[in-house]
Amino acid sequence: DVKVTQSSRYLVKRTGEKVFLECVQDMDHENMFWYRQDPGLGLRLIYFSYDVKMKEKGDIPEGYSVSREKKERFSLILESASTNQTSMYLCASSPQQGNQPQHFGDGTRLSIL
């Protein structure tokens, strides 16, 4: 089974802080994704990566950046946290070949005070 592990289940930070969310997958997948999930809005793609050191903007990249230094690890960075970034953050991975489905971690519930 695919295992996608997010480092924190719950996180509380203050406005203006730099926040790091970490994600590790153990299936040697090329593709990795970061989403945020908000009630009524579903999952919205923030950033994704098709390979090491490669990144692409998703639908809502403003206020975020990412880092992919190793194939198994994909980090989401909130440069200067704001209260409107309070949300559930989900990481996912999938293999490069074909249109394979994505596999998700259990999420990080982030609160910005």
Added chain:
Amino acid sequence: QKEVEQDPGPLSVPEGAIVSLNCTYSNSAFQYFMWYRQYSRKGPELLMYTYSSGNKEDGRFTAQVDKSSKYISLFIRDSQPSDSATYLCAMSGPYGNKLVFGAGTILRVKS
């Protein structure tokens, strides 16, 4: 208009009922269709994955795709309280792995 529309519910049914969950979409390029189940405080887990039109069955679950109507469905037979969760539809086009999600339907199965 959203690219994928899904009724948020909640949908409340008695145990043993047949459940029908649906999504409509506007992009005719979508070819791959998925259903995910998400329990409270957990990440989405893949339930069903289908390509193009037709039906796919897996145990109590049947996924149906009608590309001519741009309409997909998930049927759950003999529903159980453990099926209570949020169900997300997702889809993608032929080139790439980006998914477009519906907002999710909350299902409650009462014993």
